[in-house]
Amino acid sequence: MGRLLRALRHCAREAWDGLWRNPALSALSAAAISISLYVLGLFLLLAVNLNHFVEALGKEMQVQVYLKEDASPADLKTLRAEFESDPAIEVVRFVPKAEARLRFERDFPSLRDLPERVGGNPFPASFDLEIRDADRNPEALDRIAKSYQKAPGVEEVRYDRGWTERLVGLVALARRGGYGLGALLAFAALVTVGAVVQLTVLARREEIEIMKLVGATAAFIRGPFLLAAAVQGLAGGAVAVAGLYVTHRMVERTEVFTTNPFMTIVAGRFLPAQASAALAAGGAALGIVAAILSLRRAGTF
Amino acid sequence: MIQFFHVTKKYQQGAQALSDVSAHIEKGEFIFLTGPSGAGKTTFLKMIFREDVPTSGQVIVHNDDVATMPARRIPYLRRQIGVVFQDFKLLPRKTVFENVAFATQVIGLSRKEQRIRTFQVLEMLGLNHRLHNYPEQVSGGEQQRMAIARALVNRPLILLADEPTGNLDPDLAKEIMGLFKDINSHGTTVIIATHDRDLIRRMSRRVIALDHGRVVAAAVA
Numbered sequence: 001m002g003r004l005l006r007a008l009r010h011c012a013r014e015a016w017d018g019l020w021r022n023p024a025l026s027a028l029s030a031a032a033i034s035i036s037l038y039v040l041g042l043f044l045l046l047a048v049n050l051n052h053f054v055e056a057l058g059k060e061m062q063v064q065v066y067l068k069e070d071a072s073p074a075d076l077k078t079l080r081a082e083f084e085s086d087p088a089i090e091v092v093r094f095v096p097k098a099e100a101r102l103r104f105e106r107d108f109p110s111l112r113d114l115p116e117r118v119g120g121n122p123f124p125a126s127f128d129l130e131i132r133d134a135d136r137n138p139e140a141l142d143r144i145a146k147s148y149q150k151a152p153g154v155e156e157v158r159y160d161r162g163w164t165e166r167l168v169g170l171v172a173l174a175r176r177g178g179y180g181l182g183a184l185l186a187f188a189a190l191v192t193v194g195a196v197v198q199l200t201v202l203a204r205r206e207e208i209e210i211m212k213l214v215g216a217t218a219a220f221i222r223g224p225f226l227l228a229a230a231v232q233g234l235a236g237g238a239v240a241v242a243g244l245y246v247t248h249r250m251v252e253r254t255e256v257f258t259t260n261p262f263m264t265i266v267a268g269r270f271l272p273a274q275a276s277a278a279l280a281a282g283g284a285a286l287g288i289v290a291a292i293l294s295l296r297r298a299g300t301f
Numbered sequence: 302m303i304q305f306f307h308v309t310k311k312y313q314q315g316a317q318a319l320s321d322v323s324a325h326i327e328k329g330e331f332i333f334l335t336g337p338s339g340a341g342k343t344t345f346l347k348m349i350f351r352e353d354v355p356t357s358g359q360v361i362v363h364n365d366d367v368a369t370m371p372a373r374r375i376p377y378l379r380r381q382i383g384v385v386f387q388d389f390k391l392l393p394r395k396t397v398f399e400n401v402a403f404a405t406q407v408i409g410l411s412r413k414e415q416r417i418r419t420f421q422v423l424e425m426l427g428l429n430h431r432l433h434n435y436p437e438q439v440s441g442g443e444q445q446r447m448a449i450a451r452a453l454v455n456r457p458l459i460l461l462a463d464e465p466t467g468n469l470d471p472d473l474a475k476e477i478m479g480l481f482k483d484i485n486s487h488g489t490t491v492i493i494a495t496h497d498r499d500l501i502r503r504m505s506r507r508v509i510a511l512d513h514g515r516v517v518a519a520a521v522a
Contacts, residue, residue, distance in 0.1 A: 003409050010406070210390050213352070214455070215380035216407040218373070 007220065014224030018200060019231065025196045026232055029290075032192035033236030033283045034243070036185030041244040041271065041279055043178020048275070049268055050171045063141060063159040065127040065148055075153030082151070083129060088144055091130035097121050124155060138168065186286055193232065193290035194297075197225055201298040222295050229291035230284045237283025241276045302328040302490055303349060303459070308358035310344055310514075318344040320514045321358070326492065328458075331485045333501050334494040336511035342494035343387070345511065346461045349492070350382045351375050362459075380408055383452030385462035389444050391436045391451075397443075398423065398432040401450045408455055422454045426480070442473045449480065459490045466497060478504060 019026045065079070076094070083092040095103070100123035105112040115121055131141065145157040201208065211221055248270050271279075303326040310319040319341045326332055334342050347353035348360045354368040361367070362378065370378065391400050398419060405415040423429050426446040431439055436447065445465065452460060462481070466474035478500060485491045495501065501508060510518040 002411065006409055006411065010409075206390070207392055210392065210403070211407050212376075213350070213379065213384060213386075213390070214404040214407050214451070215376040215378075217376045220407060220409075 007223070010220070011223040011227055015227035015231065018224055018228045022200070025199065026228075029193045029196045029229070029232045029287070030236040030239065032189040033233050033286050034239040036182060036189040036286070037237050037240035037279050037283055038243050039185050040178050040182025041240055042247070043174055043181065044275060044279075045244060045248065045271055047171055047174040047178060048271055050167070050174055052269060053167070063129040063131060063144055063157060065129065065157050066124045066155045067126060067153055068155045069124065071125075071153030075151075079127060079148075079151060079153060082148075083127060086144070088132050088135040088140060089129050090132045093128045093130075095126045095128055097123055097125045100125065189236075189286055190290045190293070193229060193287055194294035197229060197291045197294040198298050200225070201295065222291075225295055226288055226291050229287035231287075233283040233285065233287025233290075234280060235283075236287070237280035240283065241271075241279050244276075244279075245270060302326055302330075302363065303492075304359075304361040305345075305348070306359040306361070308348065308355045308360060310341075310348070310353065311356045317514050319348075319355070319511075322511070322514070322516055324509055324516065326490065328490055329485070329488055330490055331482070331504075331506045332490075332492045333504070333506055333508045334492060334511065335496060335498075335501060335508055336517075337496060339513075340511040341514040342496075342511060343463055344514075346384070346463055346492065346494055349459070349461060350379050350384055380455055381457055382459045382461060383455065383457035385445075385448045385452045385460070385465050387463040387467065389436075389448040391444060391447055393436055396433050396435055397428055397439065397447055400436070400447055401454050404451050404454050418454050418456075422450045425453075426450045442469055445469060445473075445477065449477070453484065457489065459492070460484060462491070462493045464495055465493060466495065466500060474500065475503075 065083075067076070080092060080094070083089050098121070101115055101121045104115070104123060115123070129144070131144065135141070135144070141159050145159060148154055149157050208221055252268075303324075305322050305324040308319055308322045309317070311317050322341070322345070334345055336342055344353060348355060348367065349362060351367045351370065354360075359366055359368065363381070365374075365378070367378065392403065395403065401423060402415050402419040405418055410418070420429070423432065426449060428443060428446055428450060431443060436444055439447070449462070449465070452462070460481070465481075466477055469477065474497070481491050481493065482504075508518070509516060
């Protein structure tokens with residue numbers, strides 16, 4: 001136990017000395033990690049906000065089942081029973097012809113005399129179906145639409161598929177863009193951190209050689225390098241998260257943001273705490289991976 | 302304790318450092334390894350602490366085949382072997398004390414134990430007035446003794462020294478050899494590579510003579 005504690009203390013002390021032996025290089029490593037995570041974070045921020053918007057929109061998303069003019073009361077009864085037993089459907093609401101017309105008149109006041117002119121009430125009665133959260137996606141909606149399309153008394157099943165797909169696509173794109181660009185920058189950070197580690201190893205080549213010759217274990221030699229890289233990565237990750245938060249707050253205060261509702265959609269909320277923690281932890285992981293690869297190349301493994 | 306069985310070492314450029322060398326060294330022995338420059342003395346020593354591995358043949362240290370030993374066990378082999386390098390391998394930015402204490406730190410001794418052992422060995426080698434000097438501030442003989450102190454500080458079972466008197470005047474050389482004899486009398490196996498024939502003659506110990514990588518003589522000089 002004492003031995004392990006001593007080894008850990010040695011590791012911490014050496015890592016700390018290593019970090020301060022060349023502060024500029026340490027800062028360079030941390031900055032490289034920070035930049036890659038900041039950019040990744042920006043895209044994640046966009047994705048989080050868009051995703052939230054999609055969810056909010058989805059709450060209003062309904063499937064409308066328009067009925068034939070000649071649908072019989074028995075048809076309506078059968079349909080209602082079927083909807084109510086469908087686990088994907090949360091709320092079933094029947095909208096009679098008269099209500100459909102009222103709704104039109106309310107939504108489009110300037111066209112309120114249109115129904116009169118075309119002769120009577122052209123609006124069909126319908127069932128409005130509210131879909132359960134888990135099934136608010138294009139595939140599930142498609143399935144629901146298909147299963148009732150051919151039911152007796154049904155004229156047409158409609159839902160706004162285009163919108164949903166485009167939004168879900170946009171979220172995926174933001175996420176993929178973030179991952180792609182983030183990966184690219186993470187690779188650049190890996191190379192930078194790796195080069196810094198290699199420089200440090202090179203500067204201490206003699207010392208490391210002697211350590212090996214007098215019987216230092218590999219862990220004893222590498223530990224300080226790995227710990228220093230992890231600390232740099234964690235610091236870089238924390239700076240990235242702080243930078244993202246500042247960016248978010250600044251965007252929130254701009255005039256464009258307060259006057260343009262679209263901005264609320266793309267930047268209204270910050271990353272959840274787990275995502276922020278994951279970014280910082282990702283920085284540490286990036287540092288460690290870079291150090292391992294670089295120590296391996298420098299021949300200390 | 303140390304056994305060489307038909308050890309051959311070829312380097313990639315085609316040079317043959319050792320060819321078919323067999324030797325047995327008992328625990329507690331004092332051995333001279335001799336021969337002209339390039340005879341394979343340094344390679345022979347490097348095989349023992351696994352700084353080099355044979356192309357063919359076997360090197361056994363403490364009943365372990367050194368060449369096939371897993372990498373994680375190498376540090377523990379080396380902790381039993383003190384090596385005095387021909388070029389000393391001292392760290393220029395560490396003091397005399399730090400250079401020696403470094404070896405005790407690496408094997409995980411407590412701070413207190415590190416200090417005790419380092420002071421002891423530096424006193425034994427007459428370096429206790431040089432503790433805070435840097436290698437470049439001390440004489441060649443003192444650097445030599447620093448290297449020996451570092452090799453001894455972990456109380457090795459085997460001491461290897463490569464030309465330890467190479468750049469010392471005869472008086473100092475004699476003093477250092479006396480020290481090795483002392484260490485040997487406490488049970489440490491000592492192997493000294495040297496081409497200094499006078500030294501060997503004076504000491505009258507077992508000699509393994511190498512030439513062009515072959516054992517040409519093994520006798521008490």
